[in-house]
Amino acid sequence: MSVGTARTGASWTGAREGARGALAAAALAPLLLLVACSGGSSSPDASTDGATATSGAGEQELSGSLTVFAAASLTGVFADLESRFEAANPGVDVQVSYAGSSDLSAQITAGAPADVYASADERTMQQVVDAGLVAGEPSTFATNVLTVVTPPDNPGGVESSADLADPDLDVVVCAPQVPCGAATQQVEEATGLDIAADSEVGSVTDVLGTVTSGQADAGVVYVTDAVRAGEDVAVVPLEGSQEAVNTYPVAELVEAADPALAQAFVDLVLSTEGQEVLAAAGFGAPQGS
Amino acid sequence: MPAAAGALLVLAPLLALVLRVDWADFPALVTSESSRAALLLSLRTAATATALCVVLGVPMALVLARTSLPGLRVLRALVLLPLVLPPVVGGIALLSAFGRRGLLGERLEVLGVSIAFSTTAVVLAQTFVALPFLVVSLEGALRTAGHRHEQVAAVLGASPTTVLRRVTLPVVVPGLASGAVLSFARALGEFGATLTFAGSLQGVTRTLPLEIYLQREVDPDAAVALSLVLVVVAAVVVVGVRAPAPRRS
Numbered sequence: 001m002s003v004g005t006a007r008t009g010a011s012w013t014g015a016r017e018g019a020r021g022a023l024a025a026a027a028l029a030p031l032l033l034l035v036a037c038s039g040g041s042s043s044p045d046a047s048t049d050g051a052t053a054t055s056g057a058g059e060q061e062l063s064g065s066l067t068v069f070a071a072a073s074l075t076g077v078f079a080d081l082e083s084r085f086e087a088a089n090p091g092v093d094v095q096v097s098y099a100g101s102s103d104l105s106a107q108i109t110a111g112a113p114a115d116v117y118a119s120a121d122e123r124t125m126q127q128v129v130d131a132g133l134v135a136g137e138p139s140t141f142a143t144n145v146l147t148v149v150t151p152p153d154n155p156g157g158v159e160s161s162a163d164l165a166d167p168d169l170d171v172v173v174c175a176p177q178v179p180c181g182a183a184t185q186q187v188e189e190a191t192g193l194d195i196a197a198d199s200e201v202g203s204v205t206d207v208l209g210t211v212t213s214g215q216a217d218a219g220v221v222y223v224t225d226a227v228r229a230g231e232d233v234a235v236v237p238l239e240g241s242q243e244a245v246n247t248y249p250v251a252e253l254v255e256a257a258d259p260a261l262a263q264a265f266v267d268l269v270l271s272t273e274g275q276e277v278l279a280a281a282g283f284g285a286p287q288g289s
Numbered sequence: 290m291p292a293a294a295g296a297l298l299v300l301a302p303l304l305a306l307v308l309r310v311d312w313a314d315f316p317a318l319v320t321s322e323s324s325r326a327a328l329l330l331s332l333r334t335a336a337t338a339t340a341l342c343v344v345l346g347v348p349m350a351l352v353l354a355r356t357s358l359p360g361l362r363v364l365r366a367l368v369l370l371p372l373v374l375p376p377v378v379g380g381i382a383l384l385s386a387f388g389r390r391g392l393l394g395e396r397l398e399v400l401g402v403s404i405a406f407s408t409t410a411v412v413l414a415q416t417f418v419a420l421p422f423l424v425v426s427l428e429g430a431l432r433t434a435g436h437r438h439e440q441v442a443a444v445l446g447a448s449p450t451t452v453l454r455r456v457t458l459p460v461v462v463p464g465l466a467s468g469a470v471l472s473f474a475r476a477l478g479e480f481g482a483t484l485t486f487a488g489s490l491q492g493v494t495r496t497l498p499l500e501i502y503l504q505r506e507v508d509p510d511a512a513v514a515l516s517l518v519l520v521v522v523a524a525v526v527v528v529g530v531r532a533p534a535p536r537r538s
Contacts (some may be wrong), residue, residue, distance in 0.1 A: 102506075155389075170389075170403075170405055170406055175489070175503055177504070177506060177507035177508075178503075178506050197490065198405075198488060198490060199406050199488030199489050199490050199494065200489055200490055200491070200495075201484075201489050202489070202502060202503045202506055206484070210488070213390065214388070214389055214390035215384065215388050215389050215390070215405055216405075216406075
């Protein structure tokens with residue numbers, strides 16, 4: 001039971017960090033404006049042109065603030081990338097705002113001041129692309145697949161994903177209406193597996209919490225959730241998980257105060273170093289690249 | 290002015306909700322299979338929880354109002370705690386007690402009783418949060434009614450059971466009724482503890498508030514329509530409780 005409480009506590013911390021990020025982003029807005037204006041011109045457009053010129057110069061020292069909007073599932077990874085980026089560029093302050101991708105897309109299209117956006121699926125990124133707010137094309141930087149998790153002592157004796165069809169086991173999955181549930185259903189249809197779910201919840205963190213607290217015998221979550229849960233869960237591979245691969249795109253936004261800075265951060269995410277950080281958290285490499 | 294501001298604060302969100310309802314699709318949205326399953330489950334579990342509240346709450350209110358046990362104030366405070374507890378905290382507490390790895394749940398599992406992910410868990414969560422409403426209402430009514438009638442009845446030779454059945458309870462029927470209605474409304478609206486503790490499966494544990502929470506992610510129009518249904522039920526309940534009051538004066 002103490003495990004369950006601890007996990008819930010952790011997710012609250014996550015939510016608080018997200019709120020702090022959003023606050024920071026809001027607090028940053030006037031600052032970004034200041035930076036833009038200090039470029040020797042009162043027009044932000046003119047200063048943007050100037051910045052583009054510096055990015056062309058290549059090894060120019062970067063400075064200023066960068067606001068990154070990132071999907072909640074990227075919390076640990078982007079905190080790591082943030083400190084790496086700041087260590088490599090001492091004059092730069094990166095602020096990352098974490099939330100669900102749908103919320104972030106809504107915030108960006110409503111005019112929130114973000115420089116870089118990393119979302120957890122192509123659909124939410126497409127909303128921002130459709131609003132004409134993405135500079136260039138989004139790049140795929142990671143993939144994520146589903147897996148089966150059980151409490152560490154595996155009380156239900158789950159040996160393979162086929163066992164999830166057993167009605168005697170308490171199994172929790174995401175509801176088909178939300179992305180992780182749609183992915184679960186896709187795998188079920190492709191493999192003919194009929195999961196006897198006892199609870200269909202609205203978020204993957206709820207699935208994980210129910211499993212880590214020992215309330216359920218098994219749950220279906222993303223590989224990255226299983227990695228994050230560490231010793232709180234045991235992992236059983238989900239047969240056919242490759243049938244539903246979730247793709248994470250990242251993009252620079254047209255409203256970026258300093259496009260060179262935004263570009264540099266996206267480059268870090270796509271770099272070998274960035275990919276290693278992502279792989280350590282359980283993310284897969286972008287497919288077809 | 291502050292009164293107007295207060296009224297605005299209360300009414301504006303409700304008005305905004307009504308204005309957001311997609312009336313053309315409203316009948317379809319609230320009568321969809323999942324909506325009906327959620328509404329029926331909600332009514333069924335809330336009614337059961339209310340019955341449980343009466344069975345458990347009446348003796349509790351009698352103890353609180355009619356005895357002078359030491360530590361009664363502390364006891365009352367503890368009984369009322371679920372009233373002010375954040376719903377999610379209630380859920381975690383229930384899970385700690387009745388979950389499969391919980392204090393009591395583990396022993397029940399050994400006996401072959403599993404309430405995880407069952408409708409029983411929903412009723413348990415609803416009773417936990419609704420019980421204080423019944424106890425508070427009834428205790429208040431008992432205190433207002435006072436001791437005198439009971440003492441007279443006792444002096445006239447009525448046994449304690451007869452006093453309870455023929456004097457005490459009839460006097461507090463309005464208090465009991467309003468307490469039961471409030472409990473029903475609270476049980477109907479219970480969300481946090483249910484989600485944390487009982488899970489969410491159509492027809493089994495997904496009550497109306499859980500259905501609204503889920504629909505919010507996918508079909509906001511359906512969430513708004515179902516919210517209005519709950520608002521209407523709540524309004525009926527409040528009017529039902531308040532209506533008899535002016536008649537007395």
